[in-house]
Structure formats: C-alpha cells, structure tokens
Amino acid sequence: MTESVFKDSASEGADQSGLWQPNRSASKLSQKAVVILFGAFAMVSVFTTFGIIFTLLFETIEFFREVSIIEFFTATRWTALFANPEFGVMVLMCGTFLTSVIGLIIAIPLGLLSAICLSEYAPRQLRKVLKPALELLAGVPTVVFGYFALLLVTPFLRSFIPDMSIFNALSAGIVLGFAILPTIASLSEDAIFAVPSSLRQGSYALGSTKRETITGVVLPAALSGIVASIILGVARAVGETMIVTLAAGQSPTLTLDPRVSVQTMTSFIVQVTKGDAPYGTIEFKTLFAVGMTLFVITLILNIFSFWFVRKYQEKYE
Amino acid sequence: MKSSVQTLPPSSDDQFKSQLDKRYNIDRIFQAISWIATFSGIVVLTILIIGILSQGLSTLSFDFLTSPPSRQPDRAGVWPAFLGSIFLVIITGAVSFPIGVGSGIFLQEFARENKLAKVIEINISNLAAVPSIIYGLLGLFVFARLMSAITGGRSVLSGGLTLALLILPVIIVATREALKAVPDSIRQAGMALGATEWQTVRTHVLPQAIPGIMTGTILALSRAIGETAPIIAVGAAAFVPFAPEFSIEGLQEPAFTAMPIQIFNWVSRPQEEFHTIAASAIIILMIVLLAMNATAILLRNRFQNSR
Numbered sequence: 001m002t003e004s005v006f007k008d009s010a011s012e013g014a015d016q017s018g019l020w021q022p023n024r025s026a027s028k029l030s031q032k033a034v035v036i037l038f039g040a041f042a043m044v045s046v047f048t049t050f051g052i053i054f055t056l057l058f059e060t061i062e063f064f065r066e067v068s069i070i071e072f073f074t075a076t077r078w079t080a081l082f083a084n085p086e087f088g089v090m091v092l093m094c095g096t097f098l099t100s101v102i103g104l105i106i107a108i109p110l111g112l113l114s115a116i117c118l119s120e121y122a123p124r125q126l127r128k129v130l131k132p133a134l135e136l137l138a139g140v141p142t143v144v145f146g147y148f149a150l151l152l153v154t155p156f157l158r159s160f161i162p163d164m165s166i167f168n169a170l171s172a173g174i175v176l177g178f179a180i181l182p183t184i185a186s187l188s189e190d191a192i193f194a195v196p197s198s199l200r201q202g203s204y205a206l207g208s209t210k211r212e213t214i215t216g217v218v219l220p221a222a223l224s225g226i227v228a229s230i231i232l233g234v235a236r237a238v239g240e241t242m243i244v245t246l247a248a249g250q251s252p253t254l255t256l257d258p259r260v261s262v263q264t265m266t267s268f269i270v271q272v273t274k275g276d277a278p279y280g281t282i283e284f285k286t287l288f289a290v291g292m293t294l295f296v297i298t299l300i301l302n303i304f305s306f307w308f309v310r311k312y313q314e315k316y317e
Numbered sequence: 318m319k320s321s322v323q324t325l326p327p328s329s330d331d332q333f334k335s336q337l338d339k340r341y342n343i344d345r346i347f348q349a350i351s352w353i354a355t356f357s358g359i360v361v362l363t364i365l366i367i368g369i370l371s372q373g374l375s376t377l378s379f380d381f382l383t384s385p386p387s388r389q390p391d392r393a394g395v396w397p398a399f400l401g402s403i404f405l406v407i408i409t410g411a412v413s414f415p416i417g418v419g420s421g422i423f424l425q426e427f428a429r430e431n432k433l434a435k436v437i438e439i440n441i442s443n444l445a446a447v448p449s450i451i452y453g454l455l456g457l458f459v460f461a462r463l464m465s466a467i468t469g470g471r472s473v474l475s476g477g478l479t480l481a482l483l484i485l486p487v488i489i490v491a492t493r494e495a496l497k498a499v500p501d502s503i504r505q506a507g508m509a510l511g512a513t514e515w516q517t518v519r520t521h522v523l524p525q526a527i528p529g530i531m532t533g534t535i536l537a538l539s540r541a542i543g544e545t546a547p548i549i550a551v552g553a554a555a556f557v558p559f560a561p562e563f564s565i566e567g568l569q570e571p572a573f574t575a576m577p578i579q580i581f582n583w584v585s586r587p588q589e590e591f592h593t594i595a596a597s598a599i600i601i602l603m604i605v606l607l608a609m610n611a612t613a614i615l616l617r618n619r620f621q622n623s624r
Contacts, residue, residue, distance in 0.1 A: 147580065
C-alpha cells in the first residue's frame with residue numbers, strides 16, 4: 001500500500017520540478033506484466049478446482065439421466081460392468097469404509113503415540129533422525145505398499161487365518177494404516193511440539209506426572225492440530241487407490257468381513273480406466289459418478305476440518 | 318461444609334493419597350508404548366525394504382533396465398517404462414515449476430493482504446486433500462478428451478499435465494514458505510533504492526529463496542514419479558513395448574507407460590516370476606526416489622548452514 005502512494009507523489013513531483021526524472025516506465029511496465037502473468041498462474045489452481053467440479057458434474061448429470069439417483073444410493077448390488085447392471089454405490093462405499101476403518105484403527109493410535117513420543121520423550125538429537133525416517137515411509141509410492149500388502153502381508157496373515165482369501169480387506173487395511181501413519185504422526189507432532197512449555201511447567205508444578213501432563217494438558221491444547229491431521233489421514237485413507245486395488249481385489253461385495261475381497265470406490269475407477277472405457281458409454285459415466293461421490297466425501301471432511309480448526313484453535317504467544 | 322468433613326474418614330493422611338508409585342508405573346507403561354509405536358513405523362519400513370531387496374535383487378541387472386517388456390518374465394525389462402517416467406517428470410516439472418513458483422510469488426509478494434489471495438489460499442489447502450485419482454479423472458476428461466487435438470489423447474503429455482496439476486499446490490506452498498523466510502529488510506532496502514517490487518524480488522528475494530523452492534519442487538516431483546492412480550486413469554497402458562520418442566509426435570503418441578504402471582501390471586499377474594521382476598522394478602524406482610530425496614535434503618542442509 002505504501003508504495004502506491006509513493007509512486008503517485010513521485011510522478012506528480014516529476015511533472016513540476018526540473019530535477020532528475022528517472023525514466024522508470026520500462027521497469028513499471030515489466031512490474032505490471034509480471035503481476036498479471038503471475039496472477040494468471042495463481043488462477044490455475046482455482047481453475048483446477050473448477051475443472052474438477054465441472055468434469056465430475058458434467059458426466060455425473062449424464063449418468064443420472066440413465067440411472068435413478070435413488071437406485072444409486074439404495075441398491076445393494078454393484079454390477080456396473082455386467083449385462084444387466086445394477087448401481088448400488090453403497091457396496092463400493094462399504095468397501096472403502098471397511099479398508100479405511102482398519103487402516104485408521106492402526107494409524108490413529110500409532111500415529112498419535114509416535115507424535116507424542118517424538119515431541120515429548122525423544123531426545124532432540126534422536127528426534128532429528130526419527131522424524132525424517134518416518135517421513136521416508138510417507139515417500140514410499142503407494143504401488144510399492146500394494147506389492148507389500150499383496151505379496152508379503154497377505155501370505156503372512158494367511159498363515160494365521162487360513163480361510164482368508166488371497167484378496168482381502170484386512171491386509172489392505174493394515175498396510176493402508178502404515179501408509180497414512182506418517183501423515184498423522186508428522187502433522188500431530190507439529191501441533192504438539194508447538195504447545196508452549198509454560199503449560200507443561202504449570203502442570204508439573206501442580207504435581208502431575210509427565211503422562212498426566214501429556215494427556216491432560218498438552219493433548220487438549222494441541223487438539224485442533226491433531227484433529228486436522230487425523231481428518232487429513234481419513235481423507236487419504238478414503239482416497240487411497242493402489243493398495244486397495246492390489247490387495248483388496250475387485251469383487252464388489254456388501255460385507256464388513258475383513259477376510260474377503262471387497263471393491264472400493266477408488267479401485268473401481270482403476271478397474272474401469274485400466275480397461276480403456278470408450279467415451280459416452282455407461283461405464284465411462286459411472287466413473288465420474290463414483291468420482292463425484294468420492295470428491296463430495298473428501299470435501300465434507302475438509303469443510304469439517306476447516307470449521308473445527310477455526311472453532312477450537314488455541315493461539316499462544 | 319461441616320457435614321462433609323464429618324463424612325470423611327477420621328485420619329487426614331488417608332484423605333489424600335498421591336499414589337505416586339501407581340502413577341509412575343502408568344507413566345512408564347505409557348512411555349514404553351509410545352516408543353513401540355514410534356518404532357513400529359520404522360520396523361515396517363525396514364521389513365518392506367528387506368522383503369523387496371530379497372525378492373528383486375536376483376533379477377536386477379543392467380539388461381533388465383535396458384530391455385523392453387516381454388510376455389516372458391526372464392526377458393522382460395523396464396526401458397520404455399523408465400523413459401516414460403523420465404518424460405513424465407520433465408513435462409510435469411516444466412509445467413508445474415514456473416506456474417507454481419509464479420503463483421507463490423504472486424500470493425506472497427504481490428497480493429499479500431488481498432481478498433483474492435485468501436480465496437486462492439483456501440482453495441489450495443482444499444486441493445491438497447483431493448484424492449489423486451480424482452485428478453486422474455480430471456486429466457482423462459480435460460486433457461485426454463477435450464484437448465486431444467493438442468495432447469494427442471491418452472498420451473504422455475496428458476499424463477504429465479495431470480501430474481503437474483496434482484503437485485502444483487505442493488510447489489506453491491513450498492515457494493511461499495521459502496519466500497516467508499527471507500527477511501523483510503531486504504524488500505524494504507530494494508524499494509528504498511527505487512526498485513519496483515518485481516525488481517526487488519527478482520534480484521534479491523528470489524536468489525535467497527531458491528534453495529528452499531528447489532527442495533520443495535524436488536520432493537514434489539519425487540511424489541509425482543511414484544503416483545500410479547492418476548496416470549492409470551488418464552490412460553497409461555500396461556504393455557508398451559517401445560520407448561517414447563523425444564519429439565512432438567512422441568509426446569502425443571496415445572500409448573505410454575511409466576515405472577509405477579509397469580510395477581502395478583506385474584504385481585497383478587498371478588505368475589510368481591512376474592512378482593520377482595516387479596520387485597526389481599521397485600528397487601530401480603526406489604533408488605531414483607532416494608537419490609531425489611537425498612538431493613533435496615542436501616540442498617536444505619546446505620541452505621540452513623549458510624544462513
């Protein structure tokens with residue numbers, strides 16, 4: 001703001017006085033050009049959002065011209081690729097729900113405890129090594145986790161549960177949990193680490209032990225950041241594709257039995273796009289209807305997270 | 318007050334028990350569990366790496382890197398997929414780096430208190446949580462279909478553009494963080510000498526921020542290399558026996574593959590021989606990723622030490 005005032009007075013002054021008048025039109029022009037260009041670049045991310053919404057809406061509306069919206073949400077069978085297709089998205093949502101819940105049962109406690117350990121218990125030097133090591137786990141491509149789930153974890157689990165099928169929700173869910181663990185751990189750790197130490201000292205002064213201080217004072221103070229990290233973890237679990245495609249299989253089943261194969265929303269999208277679905281067919285439109293459902297779920301999670309952080313964020317000096 | 322005192326047991330020593338032994342025991346158990354949790358992630362990472370190395374090292378060779386894929390696992394290689402991944406990274410980087418850094422500069426330097434900047438900021442944090450497969454559907458619809466005259470349909474160009482959109486938010490955030498770390502006094506000095514905002518940013522702020530920006534960009538690109546779902550959705554094919562050509566036509570060729578696609582394809586086959594070469598391909602992919610990550614960390618350390 002200050003510089004615009006400065007520019008105005010400078011140009012006025014230049015008109016009247018015979019002093020040195022720097023010719024800055026070229027640099028001012030380049031300034032303007034750059035602001036416009038970079039502003040246009042910044043709009044790309046906005047257009048991406050519009051692009052996603054437009055793309056999904058366009059084909060989803062086409063889809064609902066052929067399939068009733070009531071059937072889509074209430075039917076209990078998903079046979080989109082068969083001759084007499086039934087579109088009960090509940091079946092795919094159930095698969096997503098099952099694998100995500102198994103993953104979150106692992107990722108939330110382990111992630112939170114890791115965050116607590118890194119922030120409160122680990123010596124500073126060790127923390128400097130452990131945190132990047134955990135983040136390395138986050139850098140492993142999901143297709144590699146898929147390999148791990150299908151070819152290492154599943155055979156291991158099957159030696160305990162012999163009647164489990166080769167493709168199953170349990171193995172996919174467990175590996176999914178370890179894939180999202182670093183997200184939850186790293187972001188929660190940031191939140192916990194940011195809690196001022198005066199709060200901890202106050203709690204010690206009242207006679208609390210370290211564990212009581214952590215669970216009674218530090219965690220509540222970091223709540224908004226922890227919840228935001230967990231919600232991001234949930235969004236990752238719901239949108240995770242390769243692990244569930246490889247390890248949970250491709251058979252849409254409405255079940256909560258973790259030993260059998262399920263199909264998630266994401267693995268359905270992979271199954272169809274892998275097979276080169278031609279434009280305009282019902283399979284092609286189904287892709288976008290399922291994608292829309294997935295997008296709306298992550299959007300709701302996002303909005304909730306945004307609202308929660310706004311409402312419960314604690315600010316410390 | 319009096320009545321409540323009367324109901325209490327007579328000896329005041331019994332009223333307050335600090336029970337320190339019990340509480341300290343709970344503390345120890347809690348601490349032990351939290352250490353176990355921390356190492357569980359690292360143990361899993363170790364098992365994963367050992368498992369893949371023991372599976373894939375035997376079939377890893379120079380020939381494996383330079384051969385085309387084959388129906389016979391003992392003759393198959395990853396050359397087209399390897400080149401495909403390199404093409405994808407070049408396209409993704411060439412598109413997302415200037416746009417991402419430009420947006421970051423705009424948001425951080427030119428439009429700091431702007432309403433538009435606020436909207437874009439919220440939008441970017443939203444985009445970061447959108448599943449990558451949704452970007453794949455966007456790429457399928459917009460790049461592979463609507464813009465097929467330019468991209469050639471389901472081509473490596475469409476795939477690269479899709480990945481560019483996917484990592485754009487990461488680069489923007491990294492750029493903003495790097496710019497935020499440059500002290501304001503530098504901007505004020507530039508402005509005081511009569512430089513325009515852009516001149517100050519170009520000659521003084523950006524050179525200081527560039528290591529941070531590069532670190533963020535390399536990490537984002539290493540994420541793009543490992544992404545599988547969006548490029549399957551855009552239309553990466555599982556079996557492409559020829560390496561892509563470095564020409565406009567090569568970029569528009571409506572058949573391309575990449576390392577993660579090749580791995581996915583081999584893992585999903587039932588024969589065990591293909592699982593072994595999938596592990597070899599994973600080793601190559603992980604070496605590339607590790608090299609990129611190491612570069613990023615080196616850059617960051619160098620930058621931090623020099624300040």
